[in-house]
Amino acid sequence: KAGVTQTPRYLIKTRGQQVTLSCSPISGHRSVSWYQQTPGQGLQFLFEYFSETQRNKGNFPGRFSGRQFSNSRSEMNVSTLELGDSALYLCASSYSSGGSEAFFGQGTRLTVV
């Protein structure tokens, strides 16, 4: 079966703009989590959705938001981009509501200039 798909793979945005990243989970997976990966901070949890409900949110400013659709696809949005938002954004999907294996996408590389 197809893996987790993230689009786009690469993005270059200007400071102050906003961006939307997309994640299509593995078919049948209802949980989608988002992570930010940077050289300085490593992998940090952003938020998790299960059946269209945000259940967990990491320690990120309100400029970071997300949503999940009825088909489990998820989007995350970052508004008023800052240079420090440059990172690899990873999406992971899981089958069950907790504690199951997370399947990761290839990530979206966001560069803010």
Next chain:
Amino acid sequence: AQRVTQPEKLLSVFKGAPVELKCNYSYSGSPELFWYVQYSRQRLQLLLRHISRESIKGFTADLNKGETSFHLKKPFAQEEDSAMYYCALNAGGYNKLIFGAGTRLAVHP
């Protein structure tokens, strides 16, 4: 506070040598611990989890609650084991992973 510590950024060994990648965690409840691996140009993937108590690609990891550790071990390293290894804690029952900083394992011929 929930935290995962991987003290080594880089572990360099020769083929056939034993390997131990260290992981310590901080969590007051009952933890679920995982090792994820990222090979060159591949996506992050699960290597093993503590509840399954299985050996994957020759790797094992035992949860030691007394020492709050979940070290990854392999008796004889292979060149194909070269990768980035992340220890992760799932705390709270949801699909929220707290990752360590990662250890790069380099296995030399």
